[in-house]
Amino acid sequence: MRSRIAGTGSRLPDRIVTNRDLEAMVETTDEWIVSRTGIRERRIAADGEFTSDLALAASRHALAAAGLRAGDIDLIVLATSTPDMVFPSSACLLQKKLGIRHGAAFDVQAVCSGFVYALATADQFIRSGMHKRALVVGAEVFSRILDWKDRGTCVLFGDGAGAVVLEGSTDAGILSAHLHADGAYADILSTPGHVCGGKVLGDPTLKMDGGAVFKLAVRVLEESAHEALAANGLSVSDVDWFVAHQANVRIISHTAKKLGIAADRCVVTVDVHANTSAASIPLALDVAARDGRIQRGDLVLLAGVGGGFTWGSVLIRW
Ligand code: UT7
Numbered sequence: 001m002r003s004r005i006a007g008t009g010s011r012l013p014d015r016i017v018t019n020r021d022l023e024a025m026v027e028t029t030d031e032w033i034v035s036r037t038g039i040r041e042r043r044i045a046a047d048g049e050f051t052s053d054l055a056l057a058a059s060r061h062a063l064a065a066a067g068l069r070a071g072d073i074d075l076i077v078l079a080t081s082t083p084d085m086v087f088p089s090s091a092c093l094l095q096k097k098l099g100i101r102h103g104a105a106f107d108v109q110a111v112c113s114g115f116v117y118a119l120a121t122a123d124q125f126i127r128s129g130m131h132k133r134a135l136v137v138g139a140e141v142f143s144r145i146l147d148w149k150d151r152g153t154c155v156l157f158g159d160g161a162g163a164v165v166l167e168g169s170t171d172a173g174i175l176s177a178h179l180h181a182d183g184a185y186a187d188i189l190s191t192p193g194h195v196c197g198g199k200v201l202g203d204p205t206l207k208m209d210g211g212a213v214f215k216l217a218v219r220v221l222e223e224s225a226h227e228a229l230a231a232n233g234l235s236v237s238d239v240d241w242f243v244a245h246q247a248n249v250r251i252i253s254h255t256a257k258k259l260g261i262a263a264d265r266c267v268v269t270v271d272v273h274a275n276t277s278a279a280s281i282p283l284a285l286d287v288a289a290r291d292g293r294i295q296r297g298d299l300v301l302l303a304g305v306g307g308g309f310t311w312g313s314v315l316i317r318w
Contacts, residue, residue, distance in 0.1 A: 002173030003126035003166045005316065006068070009061025010162045010286040011054045012043040012273070019155070026151040033155050038249025042158030042274035045141045050084040052093040054161035055139035059098060066165040068133065074103030075131035077122045079114025079138045079278035082145060083107060086195060090139065103131065111189070112245050112306025114138055114278030115162070119302070119314050120177035122166050134166040138278035145191050147205035158274035162282025172296065175315045176231050178224065185309035188212040214251060220311040221255040224303045228313040236260050240298035241288060245305050246270035246280035267293070277306065294318055
């Protein structure tokens with residue numbers, strides 16, 4: 001028994017913010033942002049639009065693609081670092097909005113590796129038979145935790161949500177998942193503020209050592225890809241689609257080059273989505289599944305990396 005992706009979906013907020021728009025807000029240029037990151041524009045959630053709202057639209061989209069109704073779902077695993085509230089989890093808020101009153105729902109917090117962590121988790125529940133059909137969602141409103149005066153970070157991120165429906169299968173599906181973490185790197189990417197005594201204590205905006213993150217990301221994405229392929233007796237030439245975390249087009253192309261994966265086998269959406277953290281991989285998957293690139297039978301390699309630090313892979317026979 002494996003778990004296979006029966007449908008994908010996504011939701012981007014309506015508001016587009018271009019690099020030119022950012023030129024009016026911080027000392028930056030479209031040329032700098034494009035040459036250093038590949039990002040041209042990002043979506044920003046409207047006031048009052050929350051993670052669970054984006055997750056709801058992405059989930060409905062994925063359910064429709066799978067030909068299922070919300071009531072068919074008995075597990076929701078939602079990856080986010082920007083939940084609607086301290087609690088309940090955004091997964092429970094999504095469950096309520098979908099009108100589901102059975103099964104289990106919980107959030108996973110692994111920052112930009114969140115979707116890979118969530119998919120690996122849901123895969124275990126489906127393969128064990130404990131749950132029948134899962135919604136696995138990555139949804140974020142990172143615009144809410146950015147320092148809009150810090151040009152080193154505010155130009156990099158965007159909001160959005162992606163979702164997949166996972167169900168049992170006897171043929172195609174998830175071949176393997178490998179997860180890693182090393183908390184020793186906690187300081188190079190963090191949002192250190194917390195709620196205490198009715199106040200936010202510490203800085204509630206994202207802080208990053210961009211150079212250190214870049215180097216670590218390229219190293220662990222390459223290691224994750226090799227680990228996934230070796231565990232399945234496959235090689236780089238077997239990979240039809242490489243879907244890495246969409247943080248920076250240079251991180252994706254450096255990693256692909258080191259692995260020997262051709263540029264046209266890499267799914268890239270960071271140019272129009274920017275870095276949507278846990279939503280980046282399911283958003284990219286939905287784009288490539290809907291435009292016909294990813295076909296049944298294809299070998300799809302997902303590789304995530306993010307704060308924590310966390311990283312890992314999921315290898316899928318689509
Ligand atoms: O999901 C994981 C999340 N994070 C990431 O993946 C980020 C990983 N890191 C990166 O993508 C890159 O390190 C950055 C895009 C953040 C930076 O690119 P870089 O080529 O490493 O640039 P840099 O940090 O070496 O900065 C070069 C210069 C600096 O000026 P000085 O000190 O050389 O005078 C920065 O102050 O660029 C300056 N700079 C900017 N200039 C214009 C930084 N941000 C901007 C900006 N516009 N937005």
